Amino acid sequence: MSTVPKAVLRPAAAHDRSPRRRVWVRFLRHRGARAGAAALGALALIAAAAPWIAPGDPAATGEDRFLEAPGPVHWFGTDDLGRDVLTRVVHGGRISLVVGLVAVGVAAVAGAAIGLVTGYYGGRLDNVVMRGMDLLMAFPGVLLALLVIAILGRGLVNVMIAVGIADVPSFVRLVRGSVLSAREHVYVEAARAVGLPDRLILLRHMLPNVFAPLLVVSTLEVGNAILVASSLSFLGLGAQPPSPEWGAMLAAGREYMRTAWWLTVFPGLAIAFTVLAVNLLGDGLRDAIDPRLSRS
């Protein structure tokens, strides 16, 4: 009896080894992932509670507090119109997170749908769509986004659309690749043999297969989307004044760089911190889901 391994005696041990559990354990052990998730959670919380944390109107001007340096009353100082920079940075977090999530969400849904269909059916449709995607990928992302804005016009919504469109080809490629290998599996053949309609095969059998890589790439792309969107707002093509979008705040603050450094430092710090948190989380997810891809 003493030779029986302990694991056999503990039924819970078998459950511990389920793939989902292993991913979760690897994720929790990943220092970067923990730090990224905590930082992103805190940012999301601050953004959600912005009206209570920073109750003032981010666009409200102050008559006697222009360009005040950071101090006990205004921790991040005030801008040229007397607006509290901390209030604006906190409210700006809502915009940046929403822009990143919506742009990547739309791109991921569209890319996954196109990738699922073209990968599953293959043939001429796949050929035509993939050549189109190759062409879109021939444009650098920022250039494609600029071209879309030239078509649609300036504004934050158009920036989201532009960033989303620029992201679609990478999602199509990713999902199509996963579907191409998954469709040869026996369980897909079995599903087809029992007469399951294609729509259900795609949703029930293919989609779960591509979900993990889709989640990793989506997370990493959110960071990139926030960067590109804030760059476009900085150039004056995205959010317009008096919006507290971080890129737009930096553009407005550069006029006062010599006298008011805080207008250049704090909004940029917020962008860098958010993108760093998202990248750490994405790296951690990737390492947890597929340790072979881990960077040494």
Next chain:
Amino acid sequence: MGLYVLRRLVSAVPVFVGIATIVFLVLQVLPGDPVAMMLGFSVTAEATARLRAELGLDDPLWVQYVRYWRNLARGDLGRSMSMDVPVAQALWAQFPATLQLTVAGMGCAIVLGMLLGVLAAVRHHTWWDTATMTVALAGVSIPSFWLGLLLILAFAVHLNWFPITGQGGWERLVLPAVAVGLRAAGLLARLTRSSVLEVLRDDYVTTARAKGAPERRVIFHHVLRNALIPVVTVAGLQFGQLMSGAVIIESVFAREGLGRLIVYGIMQRDILLVQGAALFLATTYVLVNLAVDLSYAVLDPRIRLGAEAAR
């Protein structure tokens, strides 16, 4: 070798045709009337009709497409409405500035990236490693335009080491080049580190050390030569990304270049200018990637032999 180069050149042709077609279609998919958008809303119907006729927008799509290619073959990208010069002329005037900034950014990325990467690998598991990799991660996460602003704030406004903005002279190129190159430097540092760590475990490195070769010689003579092959590959492919980074940094440092031209074009609703600049930049991007591909074939015979064997 000649056949391989020819095949790669031919394969770039459909890509160029596709890019040009996408750029042509931009004017067609504009929501509403593109002419009204270009002219603004307070113009007469006569002026709108005149511009429509001038641009040939009343013709069937295929006629416009044929004319577009005929003009393209002559290097005619139309006339910029806001600048009143041919678009091609405006682009060629700005291209050298963007190219200069991209090349300087690339140099900065390679030097900084490889230096940090080698340092992190050689001092593996020390605070040097942690510090350099933190810098590399920061390089990937910091927005380049913000880095540009910080560099101006520190080195131009406070320390007064460099001029703040503008064109001309290497001293005006240093800060924008660092801002353009730091992101790629971060990527290259991470890649160099893992590549050097892998080579350090190889037998011939152990042999070199066993023979009593000094550590500096082992690293520079044996390790780097082999570790840098994948790094050079990625560095080449980063060139196009750096060029689009340069497009944004030009605005931060108030430098001339294609990026500022595109932003100006969008602000002025000068669609032909934006169209032309997009085609120009995308074509340059494809050509650079092609050149990188071909240079590997020259440097590494396995690539061209592999391609020929696969036929």
